[in-house]
Amino acid sequence: MNRSESPFIAFLAIITAPIAAGALLLSWAPSNHFFDFAPEFDGYVAARDISTTVDTVQDATLTVFCDQSDDRGSLGTAWAIDQEVLQIKSEKALLVTNHHVIEDCIKPGSKLRVAKFFGKKRDATLLTYDKKNDLALLEVDMKLEPLELSENFMYSGYWVMSLGSAAGYEGSVSFGNIVNTTYDEVLFTNNISQGNSGGALIDNEGKVVGVITWGSSDEREQFNGAKSLDALCLKIIKCEFEYDGEKTWYDWND
Numbered sequence: 001m002n003r004s005e006s007p008f009i010a011f012l013a014i015i016t017a018p019i020a021a022g023a024l025l026l027s028w029a030p031s032n033h034f035f036d037f038a039p040e041f042d043g044y045v046a047a048r049d050i051s052t053t054v055d056t057v058q059d060a061t062l063t064v065f066c067d068q069s070d071d072r073g074s075l076g077t078a079w080a081i082d083q084e085v086l087q088i089k090s091e092k093a094l095l096v097t098n099h100h101v102i103e104d105c106i107k108p109g110s111k112l113r114v115a116k117f118f119g120k121k122r123d124a125t126l127l128t129y130d131k132k133n134d135l136a137l138l139e140v141d142m143k144l145e146p147l148e149l150s151e152n153f154m155y156s157g158y159w160v161m162s163l164g165s166a167a168g169y170e171g172s173v174s175f176g177n178i179v180n181t182t183y184d185e186v187l188f189t190n191n192i193s194q195g196n197s198g199g200a201l202i203d204n205e206g207k208v209v210g211v212i213t214w215g216s217s218d219e220r221e222q223f224n225g226a227k228s229l230d231a232l233c234l235k236i237i238k239c240e241f242e243y244d245g246e247k248t249w250y251d252w253n254d
Contacts, residue, residue, distance in 0.1 A: 043158035046175070047204040053161065054173055056206055060147045062114040063165045064097055064138075064198060065121060066105030076101030077164030077199035078114060079208070080144035085237045088127055088137060093146075095138040096236065097198030098213055099129045102136050114140050117170040130235040133184065133227055134213055136198075137236055147200055149229055149237070150207035153250060154181050162190040162212055164199030172196070179223045183246065184231040186210040187223045201226045 047053040060080040078097035083089055095114065105112045106126055113121040122140055129136040158178045166172035176190035186201060192215050201210035210226030233239035233247040243252040 043152065043155060043204060045204060046159050047161070047206065050161075053202070053204075053206045054163065056145075057147065057161070057163050057200065057202055058117060058171060060144055061163055061199065062095060062116055062140075062144075063170050063195075064101050064124075065111075065113045065115065066102060067111040067113060075165055075168060075195055076197040077195065077212070078138060079198075079200040080146040081208075081237075082146040082148065085149060086137070087236065087238055090127070090139050092139045093142045093144040094127070095124070095140060096200075096211060096232070097136050097138060098211065099131050099134045099136045101198045102126060102129075102138070112138070114138065116142075117165075128235055130231075133231040133234060135211060135227060135232060135236055147202075148207045149249065150203050150205065150209045151250070152203065152205075152207075152209075154178055154186060154203070154209050154228075156180050159204045160188050160190060160209065161202040162188075162192055162196060162199060163202065164192075164197075164212065165195040166191075167193040167195050169195070181228065183248075184228050185213075186226045186228050188226065189223055192224050 062078050064076040064078050066075065076097055078095040080093050081096050083094055086094060102112055104110065112124045112126060114124045115121045122142060124138045124140040127137045127139050156178055160178055161173065161175050163173050174190040174192065176188050179187040179189060186209060188201060192212060196212050199212045200208045201212055203209045210228050212226045215224045229249040233249060239247040239249050241248045241251045
């Protein structure tokens with residue numbers, strides 16, 4: 001290398017070093033954009049590992065088949081819940097769903113069955129129901145990893161995921177945000193269809209914040225509804241707190 005080339009090489013090193021550093025930062029940033037905003041501290045961000053969250057919820061979610069004697073039939077969604085929070089105990093897996101999903105298949109000549117997505121159907125038993133809040137608790141002889149209930153208050157704008165058998169398409173997933181909440185309902189923007197009923201509404205920590213119950217039939221209303229965890233207090237889960245004379249899952253006085 002001659003002496004005249006040295007300044008030129010030094011010049012190239014000076015201008016390329018910042019470019020290389022910038023490229024490194026750009027490649028690093030997308031995978032670390034939650035560094036300061038972990039889901040447990042910020043409900044507005046998406047789940048840090050969405051694929052793992054989907055897999056975990058799918059493993060605990062089943063399709064509910066209501067096989068009626070007149071060959072009509074219907075279906076919905078259910079999910080495994082931890083027995084530690086329930087008012088009823090069982091040696092089998094316990095599932096939460098909507099009352100309207102199972103009300104026709106507990107009649108004489110009908111069968112109530114559940115299955116993991118694309119799996120074998122198994123007979124299920126209705127343990128209790130809450131018609132007022134459109135909720136039901138089922139029992140099935142299966143091994144399932146239950147979903148956790150969120151202890152975080154839900155606010156407008158929070159990220160949520162829905163998963164179920166939308167229009168019969170098992171394992172359907174959609175994402176959205178919370179629009180608003182009341183004592184017994186959570187309004188959200190996720191796209192859902194008939195068949196999603198009874199499925200879990202999931203936050204960015206992979207925990208349950210509601211039971212998907214209804215979809216708006218009015219095109220002017222761009223939201224759907226789920227029963228809040230407080231609504232489960234009446235007949236499904238044990239709730240130690242109370243607010244304005246009602247049992248609640250959350251400590252509203254905190």
